[in-house]
Amino acid sequence: MDVINGVTLKNMLLVAARNLEQQKDTVNALNVFPVPDGDTGTNMSLTLNAAVKELDRASDAEIGSLTKFLARGSLMGARGNSGVILSQFFRGFADGLAEVKAEATGEDLARAFVSASQTTYRAVMKPVEGTMLTVARVASEAAEEAAEEGKDAAGVIRAALLGAQQALADTPNLLPVLKEAGVVDAGGQGLLCIFEGFWAGLTTAPEELEVLLAEQLEVSTKPVEAVQIQGEVLVNKYCTEFIILGEGIDTEKVRTELESQGDSVIVVGDEHVTKVHIHTAYPGQILQYCGELGNLTEIAIDNMMLQNQEFASHKENHRLDYSANVDNVVGFPQAAVQSNEATEVGVVAVVAGEGLAEIFRSLGVDYVVTGGQTMNPSTEDLVTAVNSVNAKSVIILPNNKNVIFAAQQVKELVEKEVGVVPTRSAPQGISAMMYFVQDDPLEDNVAAMESSLSEVKTGEITYAVRSTVAGDLQIEERDIIGLAEGKIAVVGSNPNDVACDLLDSMVDEDSTVISVYYGEDQEAEQAELLGEALNEKYPDCEVEVYAGGQPLYYYIVSVE
Amino acid sequence: MGKIHVVTDSGSDLSMEVRQRLAINVVPLTVQFGSDIYKDGEEISVSEFYAKLKAESEMPSTCQPSPADFVAMYEAIAQPGDTIISVHLSSKMSGTYQSAVLASTMLDSDIQVKVVDSKSASMGLGLVAATAAQGVQAGKDLDEILADVQQAVDQLQVYFVVDTLEYLKKNGRIGLASALVGTMLNIKPILTLVDGEVAPFEKIRGKAKALKRVRELVNQFKEKFPDKSVRAALSHAVSPDEAAQIQEALAKILPVDGEVLMGEIGPTIGVHTGPGVVALFLYAV
Numbered sequence: 001m002d003v004i005n006g007v008t009l010k011n012m013l014l015v016a017a018r019n020l021e022q023q024k025d026t027v028n029a030l031n032v033f034p035v036p037d038g039d040t041g042t043n044m045s046l047t048l049n050a051a052v053k054e055l056d057r058a059s060d061a062e063i064g065s066l067t068k069f070l071a072r073g074s075l076m077g078a079r080g081n082s083g084v085i086l087s088q089f090f091r092g093f094a095d096g097l098a099e100v101k102a103e104a105t106g107e108d109l110a111r112a113f114v115s116a117s118q119t120t121y122r123a124v125m126k127p128v129e130g131t132m133l134t135v136a137r138v139a140s141e142a143a144e145e146a147a148e149e150g151k152d153a154a155g156v157i158r159a160a161l162l163g164a165q166q167a168l169a170d171t172p173n174l175l176p177v178l179k180e181a182g183v184v185d186a187g188g189q190g191l192l193c194i195f196e197g198f199w200a201g202l203t204t205a206p207e208e209l210e211v212l213l214a215e216q217l218e219v220s221t222k223p224v225e226a227v228q229i230q231g232e233v234l235v236n237k238y239c240t241e242f243i244i245l246g247e248g249i250d251t252e253k254v255r256t257e258l259e260s261q262g263d264s265v266i267v268v269g270d271e272h273v274t275k276v277h278i279h280t281a282y283p284g285q286i287l288q289y290c291g292e293l294g295n296l297t298e299i300a301i302d303n304m305m306l307q308n309q310e311f312a313s314h315k316e317n318h319r320l321d322y323s324a325n326v327d328n329v330v331g332f333p334q335a336a337v338q339s340n341e342a343t344e345v346g347v348v349a350v351v352a353g354e355g356l357a358e359i360f361r362s363l364g365v366d367y368v369v370t371g372g373q374t375m376n377p378s379t380e381d382l383v384t385a386v387n388s389v390n391a392k393s394v395i396i397l398p399n400n401k402n403v404i405f406a407a408q409q410v411k412e413l414v415e416k417e418v419g420v421v422p423t424r425s426a427p428q429g430i431s432a433m434m435y436f437v438q439d440d441p442l443e444d445n446v447a448a449m450e451s452s453l454s455e456v457k458t459g460e461i462t463y464a465v466r467s468t469v470a471g472d473l474q475i476e477e478r479d480i481i482g483l484a485e486g487k488i489a490v491v492g493s494n495p496n497d498v499a500c501d502l503l504d505s506m507v508d509e510d511s512t513v514i515s516v517y518y519g520e521d522q523e524a525e526q527a528e529l530l531g532e533a534l535n536e537k538y539p540d541c542e543v544e545v546y547a548g549g550q551p552l553y554y555y556i557v558s559v560e
Numbered sequence: 561m562g563k564i565h566v567v568t569d570s571g572s573d574l575s576m577e578v579r580q581r582l583a584i585n586v587v588p589l590t591v592q593f594g595s596d597i598y599k600d601g602e603e604i605s606v607s608e609f610y611a612k613l614k615a616e617s618e619m620p621s622t623c624q625p626s627p628a629d630f631v632a633m634y635e636a637i638a639q640p641g642d643t644i645i646s647v648h649l650s651s652k653m654s655g656t657y658q659s660a661v662l663a664s665t666m667l668d669s670d671i672q673v674k675v676v677d678s679k680s681a682s683m684g685l686g687l688v689a690a691t692a693a694q695g696v697q698a699g700k701d702l703d704e705i706l707a708d709v710q711q712a713v714d715q716l717q718v719y720f721v722v723d724t725l726e727y728l729k730k731n732g733r734i735g736l737a738s739a740l741v742g743t744m745l746n747i748k749p750i751l752t753l754v755d756g757e758v759a760p761f762e763k764i765r766g767k768a769k770a771l772k773r774v775r776e777l778v779n780q781f782k783e784k785f786p787d788k789s790v791r792a793a794l795s796h797a798v799s800p801d802e803a804a805q806i807q808e809a810l811a812k813i814l815p816v817d818g819e820v821l822m823g824e825i826g827p828t829i830g831v832h833t834g835p836g837v838v839a840l841f842l843y844a845v
Binding site: 358434 | 746765
């Protein structure tokens, strides 16, 4: 095939998404640590699915426009570090094809792969070889070489695939932790799945493709997460989404206009096809305004208040409790009354577990995004959260190393000033909240909160999902393992014993507080026993036990 | 030219020894448990108070002295032609200052009363009163003494650690620290006073860490004013060992002859803060 057209490119992307979806568990299993939260495959797959979904909005006729939608979709749908890097890959890929009209040559595709590789490298602060970056780069180099040799479109894609395969096999030689764990890089594997999908999409006969892609409709899309709407009364209760098809749509102008009529405003697209998302009290007005700009399609209006009824009733009780307390505070009512005015700084925290979520809320977090260890929130989830907070600027606490990157992407996607305090665990997030002062400027808060991160040590107790060797430790599948600051430090057969051993390595003479947050699979009684044992063992420390409710981790512990 | 007298209230937590040594007169507030009313320091001691606080389920309350109580004190200590410097609890926290101001207008005889709002409490108020009394003993004139007192009021830094915010909250003295109420963790906030009102300074997990932080604040204070002399006071509620930790840090930064005024938090303040409080007051001159 000398050149590819829009339809073929779209097929390639759809097959790639399907292939990644099918392979995601294999990719998940490639976690360097044998902990049960490997989700690289899931994150990449969800990101790509979000990206290809946008393709429906674009016309097949023009490759440049098609890939622009692909890039936007992946940017908004990005989840986890690997998802964010993948979104940058597609952003670069789209840049490389921006000027291409009906057909892309081998040279065009090689240029797109090179641009994709370069964008991924630029997206990370310290590029590490032996990761999906290497896979992207080697694939692009192979594609470039093939194009220089005069290969056609198919030849270039085949070269990229072979380059990616070779690069992936080589990742353990470049990155010692992979070799030690006996795995190839998960993100690289995910990217290879995409290249494989490209090749399959290109070479599969049209009638087979039709069957293949029809099956793909079964692919599960992003599960609906419990969006917990915080803050005051939900005024903008109608989540309104639609697409405007028109001529010369000024997306900036639309966004500015809609901004005054609701919140969580997202306007993406170009002058012909624009996607609008807004939470508003008056969906009718929005439709009327946008209807004058072109034809409206795919209109969806949901009442979020009814969707969140259960949560709202819980919240209402909470508020009544609160005001009952306030009434007792005679003499200082002005200090206790909640105001509707935007505060200087608000906080969004990513938290897994209802207990930990309650703790974060009680510390002044405005909006808790559920997720972290098992399900990384997408950049879009974080954008929605940031837009929902009634504050002039917003701090995001990712509370997981795999969410930090997605959180940083939010800065470019919202109008509010956003600061990210790179918390890698819930205890770090809690520690950071100790330094949060609502009325201080964003940068002061971020600086104070960042300085707190070294004050707390985090330990996690979970189980091994496969047998492996970590340093001197031989680990069997289902063993209980203890991680100190993310590194496996202790192996055992019982969560309480492992927690005790792990804390032994974490507590020193300067320690004053030991906190234990027990997970949803651990009994409160066991946690209390652990607390008593720790109290006895460390008489100089205050030991505190809380229900964290986090999945997969029997305990999250911290020492400060 | 008449004499200058110093009057304060029982919210100053000055010990008997200091009151006598510096000739400071104290008007008691009253503390009420149910229907029983006690004059602070006269009808209830510090230890009796905390034992009662622990035993009784009902929250006690305090009541400011009446203007008549002040008139009685003023007329008892001063002769016509004398001047009284009357220093009191922050007017944002108590009506005591207001009572004293009213009393100052009710005197028949030729006694001049300068009523001062300390904008502080406990040994912060104690330190302001002591400053006035020390000025009197040093033979300074009224304007000099009032300038010293004003300096103490304006410059005084306050840091205190409470075991629980319950007492501040229930008695409506929590001020700007209300945001700290309801946190689920065992937070030992370091509180301060801003313009005479309780405000949060820092949130800290665990008392040991909070006290360590207060010791750090002592050292930071000296670093901030390396060439100045520091005046300091400490008070505590049934926590002598913890107060001693802070005193140790203070000893290192004070001039050789510098004294740390120590006081036990009595019923007037204790009603609002509960047991386990350690409070530091300091300023540079």
